[in-house]
Amino acid sequence: xxxxxxxxxxxxxxxxxxxxxxxxxxxxxxxxxxxxxxxxxxxxxxxxxxxxxxxxxxxxxxxxxxxxxxxxxxxxxxxxxxxxxxxxxxxxxxxxxxxxxxxxxxxxxxxxxxxxxxxxxxxxxxxxxxxxxxxxxxxxxxxxxxxxxxxxxxxxxxxxxxxxxxxxxxxxxxxxxxxxxxxxxxxxxxxxxxxxxxxxxxxxxxxxxxxxxxxxxxxxxxxxxxxxxxxxxxxxxxxxxxxxxxxxxxxxxxxxxxxxxxxxxxxxxxxxxxxxxxxxxxxxxxxxxxxxxxxxxxxxxxxxxxxxxxxxxxxxxxxxxxxxxxxxxxxxxxxxxxxxxxxxxxxxxxxxxxxxxxxxxxxxxxxxxxxxxxxxxxxxxxxxxxxxxxxxxxxxxxxxxxxxxxxxxxxxxxxxxxxxxxxxxxxxxxxxxxxxxxxxxxxxxxxxxxxxxxxxxxxxxxxxxxxxx
Numbered sequence: 405x406x407x408x409x410x411x412x413x414x415x416x417x418x419x420x421x422x423x424x425x426x427x428x429x430x431x432x433x434x435x436x437x438x439x440x441x442x443x444x445x446x447x448x449x450x451x452x453x454x455x456x457x458x459x460x461x462x463x464x465x466x467x468x469x470x471x472x473x474x475x476x477x478x479x480x481x482x483x484x485x486x487x488x489x490x491x492x493x494x495x496x497x498x499x500x501x502x503x504x505x506x507x508x509x510x511x512x513x514x515x516x517x518x519x520x521x522x523x524x525x526x527x528x529x530x531x532x533x534x535x536x537x538x539x540x541x542x543x544x545x546x547x548x549x550x551x552x553x554x555x556x557x558x559x560x561x562x563x564x565x566x567x568x569x570x571x572x573x574x575x576x577x578x579x580x581x582x583x584x585x586x587x588x589x590x591x592x593x594x595x596x597x598x599x600x601x602x603x604x605x606x607x608x609x610x611x612x613x614x615x616x617x618x619x620x621x622x623x624x625x626x627x628x629x630x631x632x633x634x635x636x637x638x639x640x641x642x643x644x645x646x647x648x649x650x651x652x653x654x655x656x657x658x659x660x661x662x663x664x665x666x667x668x669x670x671x672x673x674x675x676x677x678x679x680x681x682x683x684x685x686x687x688x689x690x691x692x693x694x695x696x697x698x699x700x701x702x703x704x705x706x707x708x709x710x711x712x713x714x715x716x717x718x719x720x721x722x723x724x725x726x727x728x729x730x731x732x733x734x735x736x737x738x739x740x741x742x743x744x745x746x747x748x749x750x751x752x753x754x755x756x757x758x759x760x761x762x763x764x765x766x767x768x769x770x771x772x773x774x775x776x777x778x779x780x781x782x783x784x785x786x787x788x789x790x791x792x793x794x795x796x797x798x799x800x801x802x803x804x805x806x807x808x809x810x811x812x813x814x815x816x817x818x819x820x821x822x823x824x825x826x827x828x829x830x831x832x833x834x835x836x837x838x839x840x841x842x843x844x845x846x847x848x849x850x851x852x853x854x855x856x857x858x859x860x861x862x863x864x865x866x867x868x869x870x871x872x873x
Contacts, residue, residue, distance in 0.1 A: 414457035421449040451555040454493030466501050466515045474512050479503035482511065490526040494556050520871060526566050530556055532863050538567050539850035539859075540831070570866070571846025577869045578849075582678070584868065585853075586685035588861040592659035594647040597813050598690055599697045600683055600719070601644070601820035602675075602706060604637040605828040607668060610838045633838050636668030638828050638848070639675040642820040643686050649812045656812050661819050662686065662856045665827050665848040667841045680715055695720060699817045701727040702795065707802075723802040724817040729755060732768065735792035738785050739775045750775075758805055765800035769793065827851050 425445035431438065470481050485502040488495050500515040516522050524531065533554070537546040543560040551557050558566070574581060613634025641664045646656040664682055666675035687696065698719045700706045707723075710716050733751055740747035754771060758764035772793050781789065796803075805815045831851055832844055853862040 410457045410461055413460055414453040417456045418449050418453035421452050422446070425449070447555065451494045454555070455491065455496045458491055458493055459496040459498055462496075462498055462515065462519060463500075465518055466499075468501075472503055472512075472514060474503070477505060479505055479512050485511075485513065487516075488525065489521065490530050490556055490558055490562065492527065492529050492554075492556055520867075524566075524569065526558070526562075528867060530558070531566055531570055534558065534563050534566050535570055535850050535863075536854065536859060538563065538847065539854040542834075543567075567846055567850075568843070571842075571849065573870065574849050574866065575842075575845070577873070579681075580869055581862070581865050582681060583685075584865040585858060585861050586682070588865075589662065589686065589689065589858065591686070591689045592645045592647070595645040595659060595690060595694060596648065596656065597646045597695045597697060598686070599644045599646060599699050599814060599819075600641070600679075601699045601817045602639060602641045602679060603701060603817065603820045603824050604639050604703070605824040605833075606635045607638045607828060607832050607844060608838050609634055609636050609668065609844075610840055638665065638667050638832070638844070639672045640665045640820060640823045640827055641675070641679040641682070642823050643683060644814075644819045646814055654809070655814050655816070658814075658819065660857070661823070662858070663823050663827060663852045665823075665852050667839070667844045667848060669841070676709065680713075683715075695811075695813070697722060697813065699724060699814070699820075701817060701821075702731070702799065707799075720804075721802050722804065722808060722815060723799050724821075725758070725805055725815040726817075728758065728799075728803060728805075731792050731795045732758070735768070735772055735789060735796075738789035738792060739772070739779060739781070741785075758803065759809065760806055762804070762806050764806060765796055765803040769796050769800065772796070823855070827855055 422445060425441075425448070429438065429441055429445075472479050480503060482502050482504045484499050486497050486499045488497050498515070500513045502511045502513050504511045520528065526534070533550075534546065537549065541549070543563040546563050547558065547560045610633055612632055613636070642661050643663075644661040645659045647659050649656040662682065664675070664678045666672065666678060669675065690696075696719045698710050698716055698721045700710070700721075701724045707721075710719075710721060732754060736747040736751040737744075740750065750771070754764070754768050757767045761767060772789065776786070776789055776793075808815050827848065831847060832839060853859050
């Protein structure tokens with residue numbers, strides 16, 4: 405079908421519907437009600453015109469052969485099989501010719517293959533809009549939003565099915581998609597340092613296990629849902645680019661970040677693979693002169709992984725300063741008690757030393773040793789102090805805050821902590837939400853691309869991968 409035929413068909417349908425609407429309208433005087441009615445009439449007429457023209461356009465390409473060849477096998481025309489598709493103009497019922505081998509088996513619909521709709525009922529434009537919306541909000545919220553601002557209006561159930569199908573395709577082609585997108589990623593101009601971080605965030609899963617919310621000894625009445633759900637740790641990785649430190653600022657300017665995330669899994673094996681793979685792609689785009697930093701909080705498991713991996717041998721390693729300052733505060737409380745002016749003064753003094761002195765961590769340890777001998781500490785305070793002393797002793801070589809600040813490097817893991825909230829918590833941890841690992845991963849994949857500013861690159865890659873599969 406040529407374009408002039410589409411224009412003629414769409415115009416006729418549009419005029420017909422608008423004239424029908426016009427018979428019911430009083431257009432003598434402009435009012436807010438009339439303006440709203442005409443706006444709605446235009447939307448419905450556009451939807452109807454687009455749907456009928458699009459349907460006719462597609463059906464014009466359906467082959468009329470009695471026999472076709474599919475992968476070396478002869479298939480015969482069996483029947484016309486109508487199917488309802490969700491298009492940008494609303495639902496369209498397309499009549500397609502179905503072919504099948506004489507011996508039976510799965511049928512073949514050539515028309516679906518021609519416009520890349522095998523296995524889908526929503527067009528690629530509709531799929532993109534739904535997936536992008538679902539990266540930010542729930543299916544029910546997406547349904548409400550689309551009813552107000554789109555010509556197609558899928559149900560919450562249809563939205564979930566679409567995301568599930570796209571999510572399965574993303575998972576199946578994950579490595580290819582990541583590699584293709586990496587060629588389109590760019591390093592911001594002015595990048596002076598690359599910082600890689602990872603952290604975890606609890607997600608409520610639809611599987612039995614520990615809720616980790618109520619002390620074991622405290623009695624509580626649990627319903628069936630409570631017994632079949634548990635909190636597990638999802639992982640988030642960030643790759644951040646920093647520029648210069650501007651006047652009157654302590655931290656260099658963050659120029660941008662990319663993110664990756666994985667639902668809970670034993671030992672975070674898949675997550676670590678994703679993290680290292682993306683880091684390799686990103687690292688290849690920065691010059692050898694750009695310093696590379698691993699910046700984590702105090703989680704021992706993360707540092708054990710980093711220290712035992714040759715992949716990070718050329719990375720400088722730093723423990724998040726905010727996390728260190730929390731341990732410094734606990735040490736002050738262990739030495740002098742909570743709410744004590746002496747504890748506050750000690751904290752302020754050694755907070756400054758950590759920031760300003762190259763041997764700041766050693767100074768903290770010496771002071772803790774001195775006061776542990778000179779102060780009369782109870783059993784619980786001494787036990788708490790031992791824990792903080794162990795933390796500083798174990799991590800002192802990762803507390804080069806003064807050196808990092810002199811070189812204009814960041815000393816906080818803010819981007820990954822913020823990502824744990826914005827990527828995981830904000831979307832997956834709303835009231836009443838419980839997730840399967842697979843369903844949650846579908847959302848995290850979409851959300852990471854959206855939050856990384858890579859949505860367009862991701863969607864173009866998704867379409868390419870589908871066509872080449």
